[in-house]
Amino acid sequence: MLLGVVVAHASLHFPQISAVILNGGFMLPTRVQxxxxxxxxxxxLLDQLEVARSSAVTPLMFEHQLIDEAVAQRKHIGICVDxxxxxxxxxxxxRIxxxxxxxxxxxxxxxxxxQIARETLGVVST
Incomplete structure (x- = not known):
């Protein structure tokens, strides 16, 4: 279906496409790419996007942030988990x-x- 949309976009006989949204985490065939x-x-297109940064931090994001900061400063994090x-x-x-x-x-x-739904509502409501 995506191939048909792209071909229609390239055609002189169809209106120009304003957006194609891809989701699902699948790889596109090389020809389509x-x-x-x-x-x-x-x-x-990327320059036109306005992406709001979420204030929510998942545990995995927090862990990566700590590790990145420790590596950048050549320090030990000092966390021992029980x-x-x-x-x-x-x-x-x-306490863990x-x-x-x-x-x-x-x-x-x-x-x-x-929390994600609440922050999303705040972004779309403004």
Whole structure:
């Protein structure tokens, strides 16, 4: 179907396409990629996008941020996680680091889907 859309866009007998939205995490065939590159100025399209940065930080994002900062500053993060504490059921905020860890690490359970929906609503409502 995508190939047909791109070919129609290149045709002189059809109106110009204003958008093609791809989702699903699949790879496009090489021929389709070439057609898209020939008929779309991706750099110009990216310049026109306004992407709001979310203030929500997932645990994985936080971990990567800490590691990146530690590597950049040639420092040790100083976190020692207690596996038993970390595997306890989430009944509320709790410490998951060991008592002798240089950094105290706490887990605060949250409904991430609700938080994302709330922030999305804030962005589209403005």
């Amino acid at each position: 070439r057609l898209l590159e020939q008929h779309a100025d991706s750099a110009a 596996n038993d504490r970390n595997n306890e059921p989430a009944t509320g905020p709790r 680091s060991t008592d002798d860890s240089e950094v105290a690490v706490f887990v605060v359970p949250t409904n991430e889907e609700w």
